[in-house]
Amino acid sequence: MTEITLVEAIRQAMDEELARDERVFIVGEDVGKRGGVFRATVGLFEKYGEERVIDSPLAELSIVGVGIGAALYGMRPICEIQFADFIYPAFNQIVSEAAKMCYRSNGEWTVPMVIRAPYGGGIGGGLYHSQSVEAFFAHVPGLKVVIPSNPYDAKGLLKSAVRDPNPVIFLEPKKGYRLIRGEVPQDEEILVPIGPARVSRQGSDLSLFAYGMMHYYALQAAQKAAEEGIDVEVVDLRTLYPVDRETILTSVRKTGKALIVHEDNLSGGYGAEVAATIAEGAFTDLDAPVRRLCGPDVPAVPFSHPMQEWFMPNPQKILQAIRELAAF
Amino acid sequence: MTEITLVEAIRQAMDEELARDERVFIVGEDVGKRGGVFRATVGLFEKYGEERVIDSPLAELSIVGVGIGAALYGMRPICEIQFADFIYPAFNQIVSEAAKMCYRSNGEWTVPMVIRAPYGGGIGGGLYHSQSVEAFFAHVPGLKVVIPSNPYDAKGLLKSAVRDPNPVIFLEPKKGYRLIRGEVPQDEEILVPIGPARVSRQGSDLSLFAYGMMHYYALQAAQKAAEEGIDVEVVDLRTLYPVDRETILTSVRKTGKALIVHEDNLSGGYGAEVAATIAEGAFTDLDAPVRRLCGPDVPAVPFSHPMQEWFMPNPQKILQAIRELAAF
Amino acid sequence: MTLSDETRLEMYWMMLLSRRLDERAWVLHRQGKIAFHISGIGQEAAQVGAAYALRRGYDWVAPYYRDLALMLCLGYEPREFMLSLMGKREEPSSGGRQMPSHWSLRRANVVSHSAVVATQCSHATGIGLAIKMRREDKVVLASLGEGSTSQGEWYEAVNWAAVHQLPVIFLVENNQYAISVPVEKQMAVPSAADRACGLGLRGVAVDGSDVFAVHQAFTEAVELARSGKGPTLIEAKMYRITPHSSDDDDRTYRSREEVEEHKKRDPLLVNRRILERDGLLTASRLEEMESRAKKMVDEAVQYAEQAPYPAAEEAAYPVYAEEVRHD
Amino acid sequence: MTLSDETRLEMYWMMLLSRRLDERAWVLHRQGKIAFHISGIGQEAAQVGAAYALRRGYDWVAPYYRDLALMLCLGYEPREFMLSLMGKREEPSSGGRQMPSHWSLRRANVVSHSAVVATQCSHATGIGLAIKMRREDKVVLASLGEGSTSQGEWYEAVNWAAVHQLPVIFLVENNQYAISVPVEKQMAVPSAADRACGLGLRGVAVDGSDVFAVHQAFTEAVELARSGKGPTLIEAKMYRITPHSSDDDDRTYRSREEVEEHKKRDPLLVNRRILERDGLLTASRLEEMESRAKKMVDEAVQYAEQAPYPAAEEAAYPVYAEEVRHD
Numbered sequence A, B: 001m002t003e004i005t006l007v008e009a010i011r012q013a014m015d016e017e018l019a020r021d022e023r024v025f026i027v028g029e030d031v032g033k034r035g036g037v038f039r040a041t042v043g044l045f046e047k048y049g050e051e052r053v054i055d056s057p058l059a060e061l062s063i064v065g066v067g068i069g070a071a072l073y074g075m076r077p078i079c080e081i082q083f084a085d086f087i088y089p090a091f092n093q094i095v096s097e098a099a100k101m102c103y104r105s106n107g108e109w110t111v112p113m114v115i116r117a118p119y120g121g122g123i124g125g126g127l128y129h130s131q132s133v134e135a136f137f138a139h140v141p142g143l144k145v146v147i148p149s150n151p152y153d154a155k156g157l158l159k160s161a162v163r164d165p166n167p168v169i170f171l172e173p174k175k176g177y178r179l180i181r182g183e184v185p186q187d188e189e190i191l192v193p194i195g196p197a198r199v200s201r202q203g204s205d206l207s208l209f210a211y212g213m214m215h216y217y218a219l220q221a222a223q224k225a226a227e228e229g230i231d232v233e234v235v236d237l238r239t240l241y242p243v244d245r246e247t248i249l250t251s252v253r254k255t256g257k258a259l260i261v262h263e264d265n266l267s268g269g270y271g272a273e274v275a276a277t278i279a280e281g282a283f284t285d286l287d288a289p290v291r292r293l294c295g296p297d298v299p300a301v302p303f304s305h306p307m308q309e310w311f312m313p314n315p316q317k318i319l320q321a322i323r324e325l326a327a328f
Numbered sequence C, D: 001m002t003l004s005d006e007t008r009l010e011m012y013w014m015m016l017l018s019r020r021l022d023e024r025a026w027v028l029h030r031q032g033k034i035a036f037h038i039s040g041i042g043q044e045a046a047q048v049g050a051a052y053a054l055r056r057g058y059d060w061v062a063p064y065y066r067d068l069a070l071m072l073c074l075g076y077e078p079r080e081f082m083l084s085l086m087g088k089r090e091e092p093s094s095g096g097r098q099m100p101s102h103w104s105l106r107r108a109n110v111v112s113h114s115a116v117v118a119t120q121c122s123h124a125t126g127i128g129l130a131i132k133m134r135r136e137d138k139v140v141l142a143s144l145g146e147g148s149t150s151q152g153e154w155y156e157a158v159n160w161a162a163v164h165q166l167p168v169i170f171l172v173e174n175n176q177y178a179i180s181v182p183v184e185k186q187m188a189v190p191s192a193a194d195r196a197c198g199l200g201l202r203g204v205a206v207d208g209s210d211v212f213a214v215h216q217a218f219t220e221a222v223e224l225a226r227s228g229k230g231p232t233l234i235e236a237k238m239y240r241i242t243p244h245s246s247d248d249d250d251r252t253y254r255s256r257e258e259v260e261e262h263k264k265r266d267p268l269l270v271n272r273r274i275l276e277r278d279g280l281l282t283a284s285r286l287e288e289m290e291s292r293a294k295k296m297v298d299e300a301v302q303y304a305e306q307a308p309y310p311a312a313e314e315a316a317y318p319v320y321a322e323e324v325r326h327d
Ligand SMILES: Cc1ncc(C[n+]2csc(CCOP(=O)(O)OP(=O)(O)O)c2C)c(N)n1
Pocket: B029, B058, B060, B082, B086, B089, C066, C115, C116, C117, C144, C145, C146, C147, C148, C149, C173, C175, C177, C178, C179, C240
């Protein structure tokens, strides 16, 4: 097995899907010659040509809208939004069109497409290159929302997303692009199903729910907690929508305690749905309040280093929350 | 006191604020001569002229964006989005700009503006004239999100919104525009503060949280429940964001049970935040799972009558949920 | 392309049928039998002229809610329209999920549109992109109202089609109003076709009351698009004779005189005169058409009235493609 | 308006100062002292020419991230730029919340902009609307890159300003690239100024390397706007001499030869020649300017390096206007 980075896994997934299915194409800003500002599409323009790796106009709304049209015609677009922070101009097309197409046409028309976007903070990007946007989409029936936390899943989930007959919002923790490495077999095809969350660490004292970069930190914190004698179960939510309530509830029913971590703002964040799911479905098993450790309710991650660190959850903060919850 | 309709209360609020402060103006589609497609601005064009009641181009993004610019310059725009379903083209301006302006400029620039939009289903409007959009905005620090449930609050909250130094998303339950009537004194100025929720019915058996049209139904259901001997406390959330956690927790600590009702889709809806708040803050007081009765996770309210009724919560469905929760 | 006499008469017939269906919808609304109608009266010539320049069933169409006549030309059936007005299960656009006149017809390559104006335009551009990628010779038509050209959405779609030279034809049905807002409040150019010059594609303005003039303009645009010469923007000038919809009261914003004045250019009238002038349309022929239309409309209404509503629980699907049921 | 010799030299000085500050930012980045820089090198003439046509401190400005020279003309101080590069507390645009070059300067009527391109344009239109409502004679300038004119956002803002005849001037700084994407992939018209003809406002293309030509074009546009004659779109043609930002590697998408070729039209060079030709700029004068600039840049860096970072907890506010602190 070979260890590769998260971004390389994503690149490989696209490369393989472009090779496999000629209906697949990539469209976005700077995805062509430049190979993407994060180099996620590097080499693909040269390999597949400018008709299948398309440098779009600087217009997110139409990157998605044009993608939808192509999907209706039978293509399989992979739309890249350069930063998740810039997905809002396309919000109408995603929420009004892509998400509702199948339902509103009673299944006559479907939109098989992937919208990829790097998200998340901690990279000195300031307010507009650090945002988490998952909660907006994990509330929209018709969409699937996927966030990988490691190279294996990233590759396997992205390949599944390309083959999925629905619109999939695929959010990539950009801080982990080069930081997160992992073994990914290069000689076999990897497909990770969209839908199920994954228990990434078994434990008995409490359940820690996270995804993306925060899942990476969660494992680190759980490791430290183990050294202190606290046995943490970690669940990588990875498909955020539709919600995998079963895996969430199964874990809490076992441990009796739940800690949810994300870097997005607390209020109305994805953690609220996880907490609500637990409050309804595992009430009699709960031994403690359901705890959320999330980004604070300020507009976004500030640029200046001390303020950025104040905003971001990290392994230390997670460990502290684990300790408190374990002691309840 | 005079009984007026919800929409008349809204019209009066705007009329009074236009008269009080010449920085106030209205901008939107068909708000001028037509007086708004729901007649919420009727007579104001004639009274204040076309410079203060502006028929905009058919472009929501710039209705909001231009409003922001005017607010930066010191005006107090009231932007009307014709239906909440059409607010998505303006999502970027609302979330990236209006919400973040104060924070990102460290308070140098603020955006005192109101964005009004009729929302909600049950009026035969189908997928695109029935949506609830509150959850998207009740997750965005920098915004305030307000939903009135009766004429008094509608008038008092809208007047407060116009005077608020921040961007306020003001969502109006359109099914109640003419259906919901209430006493509103016509000889004194009414200002209802943005922020606090309101216990609209005292009770001891369980707490029922709702807003807008669903609050109207909630009171009806609570009345019926009382006849069956179930004493329901009803809380009108009315300011959804920032979240009034104190009022929510105080009520649940008293009753020990919580039922949350909204017509928006269940998953990731506003009810998730209410449930999460309770699961964290009232754990030791809870006598039952936190229950949500919400719109189902389908894209939006269908047009055809039987399907619409299937989608919408109503007093009967609420009563049934009350019975079940009370019996837990 | 010269049109045969037969085709010219058929085009008139399509306009007439559309008109009679549309009028019946207004009647049904007054009778309280339907809840909502949005009308295409006054816009039939533009739609029929456009449709007849397409290879119907081969080319693709992204229409908007006023396009009843266009839809009929593409094979949409009168009874399907009536089913949709009544929210009946069998209605092919959405199975009763969408409001009436929110078209979709897979068998005719008509993609589903929402109520959010202008969103269909970037879909058309995407379809055009796919056609070009596949090296096919299809074209795609997107239509919208003049007010909707104020949406950035529309601009982006046209811009993209122009940059990539895609086989898309954008039809702006300029009926002078967006609900109550007159066209002067939407644009600072005298004609929606002028928008084209900032976008680098051909812009053509045509009299939308003259079905043959519209057809001519479209035939040229379609030919260019089909042969890889890129998109065209066509503005058909017309007038919205009815209120915006059954919910609207247009007396609040325009005078009866203005409406009456424009009725003189009613496309049914204008094209009848043309065909009479050319000796094609006789009184008896017209009578025959009228009675055929009446019969079809009656039958459509009857059929739809007896058709079942969807079951409540059908509203639960298909949220995802996996849930699509074929029955 | 003829410019005095003094003013012409001052304009050159502003360009020079901006250039030296900008170059220092690149040095600081290479030294690892700052994390990010986005450069205005090559765009100074357009910005200074525009600024000098405004009544600075009276008119309003909605700039974009490359507008360092514009900002300096409006009274932004070199040390403020350095503070912003380093994310220091005293930085006036955002107190360290935003990335460098995301301007805001209330004292100079410069409104805050985000990183989301083109969003500032509808703010400018809104400011123009407010100016008109108040019957004032101010104007507002909005600037953006040519790639950003692909955003529907921009189109809507310009359209609105044209329909309402607002005192807004839209400056498109056409530096030929949007990161790696060349202008031909953004528009099917030869010039961004051509966009104007579809929108019903004046469109002017000007050589963005010639500060005086730009100034002339702006002076006319400002006069028209101030006297109620509506908006103008001005395209300044130029070339982005540096990579997109300190994160970019432009060798992946353009040749060194291409860049070198365009350096011949470097605005500092072009305008030096003009001023030398007119006998205004002597070697000693230039030397004096250079040493003054160096001193100012050095001092600015020194000041900024010693300035404190914001405290972590300051990130908690001001989310709402009620939380604004003045200290
Ligand atoms: C984005 C959006 N905003 C508002 C509306 C409400 N609305 C429906 S039709 C309409 C007017 C459309 O005018 P125009 O584009 O000229 O088309 P017409 O109805 O005249 O054919 C409006 C404002 C909508 N459907 N979508």
